[in-house]
Amino acid sequence: QSALTQPASVSGSPGQSITVSCTGISSDVGDYNYISWYQLHPGKAPKLMIYEVSNRPSGVPDRISGSKSGNTASLTISGLQAEDEADYYCSSYTSSSPRWVFGGGTKVTVL
Amino acid sequence: QVQLQESGPGLVKPSQTLSLTCTVSGGSISSGGYYWNWIRQHPGKGLEWIGFIYYSGTTYYTPSLKSRVTISVDTSKNQFSLKLSSVTAADTAVYYCARVPNGVWDFDYWGQGTLVTVSS
Numbered sequence: 001q002s003a004l005t006q007p008a009s010v011s012g013s014p015g016q017s018i019t020v021s022c023t024g025i026s027s028d029v030g031d032y033n034y035i036s037w038y039q040l041h042p043g044k045a046p047k048l049m050i051y052e053v054s055n056r057p058s059g060v061p062d063r064i065s066g067s068k069s070g071n072t073a074s075l076t077i078s079g080l081q082a083e084d085e086a087d088y089y090c091s092s093y094t095s096s097s098p099r100w101v102f103g104g105g106t107k108v109t110v111l
Numbered sequence: 112q113v114q115l116q117e118s119g120p121g122l123v124k125p126s127q128t129l130s131l132t133c134t135v136s137g138g139s140i141s142s143g144g145y146y147w148n149w150i151r152q153h154p155g156k157g158l159e160w161i162g163f164i165y166y167s168g169t170t171y172y173t174p175s176l177k178s179r180v181t182i183s184v185d186t187s188k189n190q191f192s193l194k195l196s197s198v199t200a201a202d203t204a205v206y207y208c209a210r211v212p213n214g215v216w217d218f219d220y221w222g223q224g225t226l227v228t229v230s231s
Contacts, residue, residue, distance in 0.1 A: 036217035044223055045115075046207065051217040089158055093216040098173035100216075104157035 003101035004029065004090055011109040012080045020106045022073040022090030028101055030071040034093035037066060037075045039086045040105070049088070050075060077108070085110045113137040115208050115222035123202075123229050129195040133208030133222060134188070140166050141186040146211040148218065149182060149193045151204040159204075163211065164191055198229045 005023040012018040022029065022037075029035060037050040048057050050066035053073065063078040073092075077084050090103040119131035133147070140147060149161040162172035164182045172180045176195070184191040195202060205226050209218040 032216075034216040038218070038221075046209075046218070046221040046224075048217060048219050051215065051219070057219070091158070091218070098160050098175075099163075099171060100160040102158040102160065 004092060004103035006088075006090060006103035006106045008104070009107045009109065011111055012077075013111045014080055014082065016080050017076060017078045018080060018108065020075045020077075020088055020090075020108065022075070022092075022103050024071050024073075024092055024101070026071060027096055028092040028094040029068065029073055031095060032093050033068070035066070035068055035073045036091045037073075038089045038091065040089060041086050046089075080110055082110050084108060113210065113220045115210065115220055117206060117208050117222045117225040119225060119227070121226060121228060123198055123227060124231050125199055125229055126197055129193070129198050129202060129206075129227055129229070131193045131206055131208075131225065131227070132190050133192070134190050135210075136189070139186075140184060140189050140191065142166070144213050146213065147182075147184065147191045148209045148211055150207045150209055150218070150221075152207070152224070153201075153204045158207075161193065161195075200229050203227065203229045 010018050033053050035053045039047045053068045054066040065076045067074050087105045089105045114136045116134045123129045146163040148163040164170045164184050179196045181194040205224040207224045209221040
């Protein structure tokens with residue numbers, strides 16, 4: 001069982017918006033703004049999509065956004081595109097061991 | 112552009128030691144400023160952080176694996192390595208190496224991962 005809780009799957013039609021939630025506890029998501037999101041495609045290197053809750057690395061489109069409220073972080077994909085279909089994982093830095101915890105992953109499907 | 116590439120045996124026998132190497136290109140491990148990590152993903156499961164090493168040799172491991180894990184660095188080859196001893200089928204996973212910038216605490220570059228199967 002993963003330390004952070006994510007829905008197993010989320011789907012949407014092209015052009016729609018979807019949100020993936022990531023729920024932790026006060027000692028990880030609730031205490032830190034070091035929340036990041038990763039996109040995983042089979043056989044490819046995972047890609048950082050969001051860091052420090054809401055910051056986008058260079059090259060990540062602005063239709064990808066992140067936020068946090070209390071112990072829950074969220075990833076929102078607006079204007080859903082076929083290329084967004086992948087697995088998404090959240091991660092949080094934590095004050096206790098282990099230093100990083102991950103969610104169980106969410107499969108995003110573009111209908 | 113920084114690139115990381117895992118290498119090592121794809122099949123390990125139970126009770127033996129799993130050994131993987133991560134080769135870094137496009138940046139020098141010895142320049143400092145980054146933590147070099149190993150992360151794994153069991154089949155159909157979430158990600159699990161294993162541990163990191165700094166270029167100076169400082170390490171930190173996840174408590175559940177601490178007794179079996181060793182991460183080392185070879186700055187002359189720009190590589191860092193993972194050894195996991197006394198493996199069982201439960202250690203079958205895709206193993207990733209990844210970089211964390213000091214003070215930012217996210218994994219900004221990853222290798223593509225390598226599947227290690229523990230089986231006789």
